[in-house]
Amino acid sequence: MTDEQLAQFLVAAKRATYAAQGDSASVTPLLPSSRQLEFRLGNVLYRDIYFGFAFFVGQETVHVDDAPVWAMGYAGGIVDANADEGAVYKFLQFALRQVDAASPYRGPGLIRGEGFQYTSQTTGTLDNFWGIERISQARAVVYELRYHGGKLR
Numbered sequence: 001m002t003d004e005q006l007a008q009f010l011v012a013a014k015r016a017t018y019a020a021q022g023d024s025a026s027v028t029p030l031l032p033s034s035r036q037l038e039f040r041l042g043n044v045l046y047r048d049i050y051f052g053f054a055f056f057v058g059q060e061t062v063h064v065d066d067a068p069v070w071a072m073g074y075a076g077g078i079v080d081a082n083a084d085e086g087a088v089y090k091f092l093q094f095a096l097r098q099v100d101a102a103s104p105y106r107g108p109g110l111i112r113g114e115g116f117q118y119t120s121q122t123t124g125t126l127d128n129f130w131g132i133e134r135i136s137q138a139r140a141v142v143y144e145l146r147y148h149g150g151k152l153r
Contacts, residue, residue: 001044001064001069003126004101006070006104006126007101007102007104007126008101009044009062010062010070010099010101010104010105011099011101011104012039012041013039013041013046014046014096014099015096015097015099016039017039018037018048018093019093019096019099020093022089031049031051033051035049035051036048036049043064044062044063044064045063046060046061046062047060047063052077053077053085054085055076055077055078056075056077057073057075058074059072059073059074060074060149069151069152070126070151071152072148073147073148074147075145075146076143076145076146077145078142078143079141079142079143079144080137080141080142083142083143088116088135088137088142090114091113091114091116091118092107092118092143094111094113094114095107095118095135098111103122104126105120105129106120106131106147107120107133109121115138116135116136116142117135117136117137118133118134118135119133120132120133120134121133124150125150127151128150129148129150130146130147130148132145132146133145
């Protein structure tokens with residue numbers, strides 16, 4: 001699988017799972033008390049398994065012919081106890097639907113709407129990367145997530 005194919009697959013998978021449907025895209029989880037989202041295209045499988053809600057930890061993997069080829073770990077959530085969790089996560093889903101192949105990790109570098117501002121800063125490439133995303137409301141950070149990962153060899 002080329003980098004371009006992997007990036008395009010990640011965009012399709014991310015737009016079809018949490019970004020589009022939230023938890024309703026879940027399949028029966030492999031791990032107790034987790035949520036699990038999956039997307040398959042031919043012999044390529046995307047799997048996202050996470051725990052928690054207001055604060056959550058998870059891992060995304062891409063498998064080709066059942067062999068893991070790429071993974072991303074993430075942890076974060078609501079950082080302002082007064083934030084409207086439902087509104088923040090609704091805006092997060094909107095931002096994540098804007099993912100593109102140039103940066104297929106989370107959402108775009110900057111997007112505004114619904115009284116929120118979403119930012120995502122990534123360092124690295126599909127081989128080895130890390131980043132941070134934030135959602136602010138009235139210039140105060142209400143949500144923050146850190147992510148990292150790369151190709152598996």
